Amino acid sequence: MSKKHVLKVELGERSYDIIVQPSISRDAEFYLKPFISGRKCLIVTDHTVNDIYGHKTAKTLSGSGAKVSSVVFKAGETSKNLDTIREFYQKAVNEELDRSSLVVxxxxxxxxxxxxxMAAxxxxxxxxxxxxxxxxxxxDSSVGGKTGVDLPEGKNLVGAFWQPVLVLIDPELLETLPANELRCGLAEIIKYAVILDAELFELLENNIEKLKKLDLDFYSGIISRCCRLKAEVVSKDEREGGLRAIxxxxxxxxxxxxxxxxxxxxxxxEAIAVGMAIAADLAVKLGTFDKTSADRQEKLMKALELPVTLKNYDAEKILEAMGNDKKKQDGKIKLILPEKIGSVSISPCADRKLMLEVIRNRCS
Ligand SMILES: NC(=O)c1ccc[n+]([C@@H]2O[C@H](COP(=O)([O-])OP(=O)(O)OC[C@H]3O[C@@H](n4cnc5c(N)ncnc54)[C@H](O)[C@@H]3O)[C@@H](O)[C@H]2O)c1
Ligand SMILES: [Zn+2]
Structure with missing residues (x-):
């Protein structure tokens, strides 16, 4: 029997549980019933996921006493816009969803x-x-309540903080996830380890095979650990006043x-893997991170087949694009730089020449 992890995101009356459990479907009705029994539920999903899991999920929701309908969009970031949201609203109106209804x-x-x-x-x-x-x-994205869409001018420019009432995670679903998408998740996991959890970093270093072979019990532990780290950060700083920036x-x-x-x-x-390599290089140059730790980070990323360099990128353009990032404050770019494995600091941008040098070293 696979182990179950139950975590809580503490946000006062907006607190909620995260359940991590392989083959969760056997117990899913138990978790879902209190939230959806007797309510209308709109499943929002993309075509790829719908083909694999849509039917089964609808059945589970119906089995939990909900009246279920679905709206399906074309998979990928290009769908993440207000036109797609309008289609969701239309479906919700057609299905007569009201204030007591729920989005999945x-x-x-x-x-x-x-x-x-859409739910917000x-x-x-x-x-x-x-x-x-x-x-x-x-x-990462299912925990913390950041929701939104892209505009032609940039990613995530329209959105709302809106917390879910429940997060159900079944690592078994990863069995159908393409390998390159799995690697992208691993990059975020390395991020958590470097910023907050040296023990997690070691656990990753020592279990490369389990990560590559998709050992579901191992993944359950890692996923719940990352959710706990994110939950702690979000509980302290829901709206990114400071800490959440790490x-x-x-x-x-x-x-x-x-x-x-x-x-x-x-x-x-992949982009953030290279980004972490650049941030580590910069911290080494600034004398705030030791080279051995930077090398450990690089080795781990390489072992998990994440890129640490890129070819044919213009460093000037990357630096310019950093200036357009919406994470700027008072016109200044904030950099998150490692101090040691498991700890980072938030620093203002270093000098232009040094920034260009570290970007160029990795990207051209
Ligand atoms: N809200 C937040 O805090 C937060 C944090 C990080 C990222 N994000 C956002 O998340 C988005 C990226 O998420 P993503 O990488 O999951 O992209 P995605 O939702 O496009 O999923 C990646 C691809 O994998 C497919 N897929 C998903 N699960 C599958 C499965 N089990 N089996 C087979 N195929 C599956 C999808 O159909 C899609 O083609 C970006 O828009 C980013 O801005 C949000
Ligand atoms: Zn990310």
Whole structure:
């Protein structure tokens, strides 16, 4: 029998549970019933996930006493916009969803962000449940209540903080996730280890085979550990007044790399892996992180087949794109730099020449 992990995100009256359990479907009705029995439920999912898990999920929700309908969108970031949200609203109106109804996000981060935003805004806010299906969504986007969509001008420019009422994570769903998407989730897991948890970092280093072979019990432990780390950060700083910014380790460089690539030639997790390598190089140059730790980070990323360098990128363009990142404060770019494995600091941007040098070393 696989082990079950139950965690709580402490946010006063908006607190909620995260359940991590392989083959959760056997118990899912038990968890879901208190939230959905007698209510209308709209499943939001993409075509890929719907083909694999849509029918089964609808059956589980019906079995828990809900009246179920679904809205399905084309998989991928290009769907994450207001046009798709409008389709969700239309479906909700057609199905006569009201303030007591509920949205279920079944999918990766794109799905969770959009379903959450729809739930935050439909009838001024209705409940929603996260059933993440990608590793990235399991360890990151399904927890914490950031929801939203992209505008042509940039990613996640429209959104709301809206917490789910429950997060149900079944690591078994990872068995159908493409390998490159799995690697992207692993990059986020390394991020948590470097910023907050040296023990987790060691656990990853010592269990490369289990990670590569998708050992589900091992993944359950790792996923719940990352959710606990994120839950702690979010409980202390729900709206990113300070601490929550550390979750952006590797992301200031990574987002800029994604922007320069036009969001189509590199996956998010790959970009942040390179971003973390650059941030570590910079910290080594500044004398705040030792080279041995930077090498450990690089070795772990390589062992998990994540990129640590890129070819043919223009360092000037990456630096310029960093200036457009919405995480700026008072016009200054904030950098999350490692101090040692398991601890980071938030620093203002280093000098331009040094920044260019570290980016160029990894990206050209
Ligand atoms: N809200 C937050 O705090 C937060 C945090 C990090 C990222 N995000 C957002 O998350 C998004 C990225 O999420 P993602 O990487 O999960 O992308 P995604 O939702 O597009 O999923 C990646 C791909 O995997 C497929 N897929 C998902 N689960 C599957 C499964 N079990 N089996 C087979 N295929 C499966 C999807 O159909 C899709 O094609 C971005 O839009 C990003 O902005 C949000
Ligand atoms: Zn990320």
């Amino acid at each position: 996000a079944l999918g990766g981060g794109v799905c969770g962000d959009m379903a959450g935003f 805004t439909y009838m001024r806010g209705i409940d929603f449940i996260q059933i993440p299906t990608s590793l990235l969504a399991m360890v 979750l952006n380790y590797g992301h200031t460089f990574g987002h800029a790399i994604e922007a320069v690539s036009g969001y189509n030639s590199i996956l998010h997790g």
